[in-house]
Amino acid sequence: MMLLTTPRRIGELGRHLMKTGRGSNEQVIIRDDLCRDVPHEAVLALRVLAAQSRRNHRVQRDVVHIVISPKRALSPAELGYVLRVIQEEFDIPTDAARHVTEHRKGRRAPHFHVVYAMTDPVTGKALRFRRSRERDDMLARRLEIELGEGLSPSVRVDRIAEMLRERGLEDLAERAAAGPVAEPGIRPGKDEMQQAARLEADVETIDDRVLLAWRRCGGDLQRFRAELDASGFSLCAGHTLVDGRPIVRLIDRESLMTTSLTRHVNRVSKGAGQAAKLHEIDVGRAFGALPAEKQARAALRLDGPQRSADAVLGEFDRLIREMEADGERDQADRAKAAKERTANRLTAEERTRLRQRQALVRERYRRRDRIRRARVNRFFIAAGVFANPKVRKLAFYLLAAGAMASGAGLLGALAVAGVAVASLPSYQGARCLRAAHDEAAAQDRIKMAAELQAESRDFFRQRAIAMKLADQRACQRAMQEKRERAARLRAMKEQARVRAGRQDREGLRIRTRAAEEQLARVMRGHRPGRSGQGDGGQQRNRSAAARPRGRGMER
Known part of the structure; x- marks a missing residue:
């Protein structure tokens, strides 16, 4: 059994308790029979427990989160006993509000998440969870013995036995002391x-x-x-x-x-x-x-989309090589086509840039269309004003009077007024202008589509150039790193060679000095394995060594 007690703030705990799906829990069950004085919905229950803890402003944690992971499935009675033992160890009131969630994942036994508030509901004082790590180990070994699960290896076997004796559980202490000992430093922290x-x-x-x-x-x-x-x-x-x-x-x-x-x-x-x-x-x-x-993590977050895309393409390459090695040419060709489609797929940032560039083109044509529509609307308004015969007649009289006032004759004034009235806006002219606008708008749509295609081609051309430059820079960085590694290796080999040369020279110097000393002792008569007795023996050795000098020594 594994027990883990963690005082914490609620944070993302609610999302973790209810998470299901691939790579996570297969099933999440709210244990209504064990929840007490809180809503059954996990997030709302955590908020209620946190609100109780936050009444005491000296408490820095909202809840205590206890994970119970047994080796086998527990019955409701056994789970209730486990909760009573935990509450007794950490002095949690028996009527304290709690929320219990059961997680089922794969073939392993169901495990449980129990959440309590960090304060006593009656006194408002904070609960104490000092030295919770070794107390969790002690509770886990005690429950393993009492529930017949078999003892798990622990790095605190002696300490667990001592803690059980302090609680008056001598029999359990003896059995825990004989449990397997785990070597420290192997499991992650x-x-x-x-x-x-x-x-x-x-x-x-x-x-x-x-x-x-x-x-x-x-x-x-x-x-x-x-x-x-x-x-x-x-x-x-x-x-x-x-x-x-x-x-x-x-x-x-x-x-x-x-x-x-x-x-x-x-x-x-x-x-x-x-x-x-x-x-x-x-x-x-x-x-x-x-x-x-901090800088390294930020850089990795920015490069995350590109790294994931490269990883997918790398998997495609391995799949293609395996298919070609197995002789599956058709499947390899399809995998190559899928890789090409994936490689050409834009990232979110690239799609945003392309859409922005296309939006600028569309905005220019929309603005031109709005201006044309404004002109047509003005023409229809003017045509509506001058469509009344009385208004046109009044305009004719005014224009004729103005022409006569300027010195023109009667016939000239009437001709000028007739031409001016005939040129006034009419519905027929407005309809012709609207038809011309619709035709121009159709032509603009064709031009806009061509410009969008040209903009997309420019974007992909620039993207291909940027990707090629990035690949070249990556290759240059790889080559530079390779050269630096080679230079470091050469430097290390040179240092090792110099060090070995120094050691060889030092060894040769020591051996030469030893040989010289030995030769000096021989010359003085101190041959290895012989030792004179007193000054007389040394004098005899010196005289004996001095006699054969000459031809024998030269040979």
């Missing part, structure tokens, strides 16, 4: 598990990728960095300092899950039986200056 749940990341898959990269590098940290990059990880500088240098953090580019590189490698390698035993100081010195974690 509580913070990592909570982060993985929040980001919906697969911790086991990430661990396998990190372990594979570590095995491939053979313990070489410089090569390890390249293997991590190829496995989909990025490195950044954390906020914590060790020896004046920020720790190295590992970011999974797919899920953006972030962990300590040193602790992660040590954990997964220890679990595989090949403990790496990396030290943070050595890792920081090997990798040098790294971007800050």
Whole structure:
């Protein structure tokens, strides 16, 4: 059984409790028989519990969230007993409001999420959950014994037995003390598990990728960095300092899950039986200056759509190669066509830019159409004004009088007035103008479609050029990184060669000095394996060594 007690603010807890679907819970059941004094709807129940806690302004958490994950399915009576034991351990009032949710996922036994308010409903005082980690372990081992589940390995076997004795449970303490001991540093920490749940990341898959990269590098940290990059990880500088240098953090580019590189490698390698035993100081010195974690995560969020598209295209390439290797030519051709369609599919940002450019073209033609319509409407209004015979007659008289006043004769004034009246707006002229406008609008629609096509062609041409330039820059960066890695390897080999040369010279110097000293002892009569007794023996050795000098020594 696994128990996890976490005081927290409600945040996204309601969404987590009710989440179902692929990769999540297959079924979510609100345990109406166990919920107490709260609405059955999860989000509303959390708000009620948080409101109770917020009455005490000194309480910084809204609720306490308890996860109960047994090894087998629990009956209602057994689940009720588990809840009573938890309430007794943490001094939660027996009549405290709570909300219970049951999750069913795959073949594993159903697990439960129990939520209480962080304050006592009567006194308003905050509940205490100090040292909840070891108390959770103690409760889990106690319930495993009482429910007959079998003891799980634990890193606190002695401490659990001691805590059970403090509570007067001697029999349970003896059985817990004989339980299996788990080696520390193999399982991910509580913070990592909570982060993985929040980001919906697969911790086991990430661990396998990190372990594979570590095995491939053979313990070489410089090569390890390249293997991590190829496995989909990025490195950044954390906020914590060790020896004046920020720790190295590992970011999974797919899920953006972030962990300590040193602790992660040590954990997964220890679990595989090949403990790496990396030290943070050595890792920081090997990798040098790294971007800050906040900047690295922001850059990965911006590049996320492009990375996901590249990942899809990469899967298409692998599928095509496998189909071609199996001789499935038709399926490979269809996969190539699907890859081409996927590669040409625009991202959300690109679709927005293309729509904006097309919207500018359409707006210009709409504005021209509105101006034409305004002209036609004005002509119809004027035609309506001058359609009355009395108005036209009055206009004729006024125009004729004005012409005569200007010095024209009667016939000239009448001719001018007749021509002017004939040119006044009429419904027939307005209809002709509207027909001309409709014909011009039809031509404009044709022109607009042509301009939209031209705009789209320009957009895709610029997009292709930008993608080509981006690929070239990526290739240049890859080549530059490859050259830098090669330069670092050459420098490391040169340093190793120089170091080996120094060691060889130092060894030769030591051996030469030893040979000279031995020769000097021989010359003085101190041969290895013989030792004179007193001054007399030394004098005899010197005289014996001095006699054969000459021809024998030269030979």
